[in-house]
Amino acid sequence: MDLIRIVVADDHPLYREGVTRSLAESGRFSIVGEAASGPEAEALIARERPDVALLDISMPGGGIETLRRVMAAGQPPKIAMLTVSEEDSDVMQALKAGALGYILKGVGARELVGIVADLAEGRTYVAPSLAMKVLAAMNAPRAPKAATPLDDLTKREEDILRRVAEGKSNKEVARELDLQEKTVKHYMTAILQKLHARNRTEAALIAREGWPERKS
Structure with missing residues (x-):
């Protein structure tokens, strides 16, 4: 079975190392690159062409801005945001920009392995604590386009x-x-x-x- 190729981008080394170790030790993934900023992640993704990329929202360069650039470049991997932010606007911006997943950093190692494997298959994931808010926002009347x-x-x-x-x-x-x-x-x-x-x-x-x- 081919291993799922992963890029992990987060500017906190200890957390990033914990994520990569948890995924690698599962035997289902190959970590093909780690990044500490948006530009580093963008360059890694372009070079390595991973199956899945996990992006921190608040890293230097901005996770959502990086997501937008990667999506615009064509042939993007499956992308999920891995973040502490539970703000509705961050969730909606990420999903609208093309993220398949929105994962909160409190997730356990075993659960993360399952989520990333599902993302590689093209399935979506939103943290359960946020799912109802996302559905409500999607079903709400469309707001006028931002004026500024x-x-x-x-x-x-x-x-x-x-x-x-x-x-x-x-x-x-x-x-x-x-x-x-x-x-x-x-x-x-x-x-x-x-x-x-x-x-x-x-x-x-x-x-x-x-x-x-x-x-x-």
């Missing part, structure tokens, strides 16, 4: 950008939102990509124009 890129931000990204627009540093934002400074930096990378902004100053200006109630 700001409307594409998740709630967490909006919370961060509003504070950046107020002139706060990543460290100050992290303290207010009880996050690690590294995590705020990762979110800012995704925010800049969504707003097509070159830097945080430009993003802050876009925010102040788009959210006039926050102007001083």
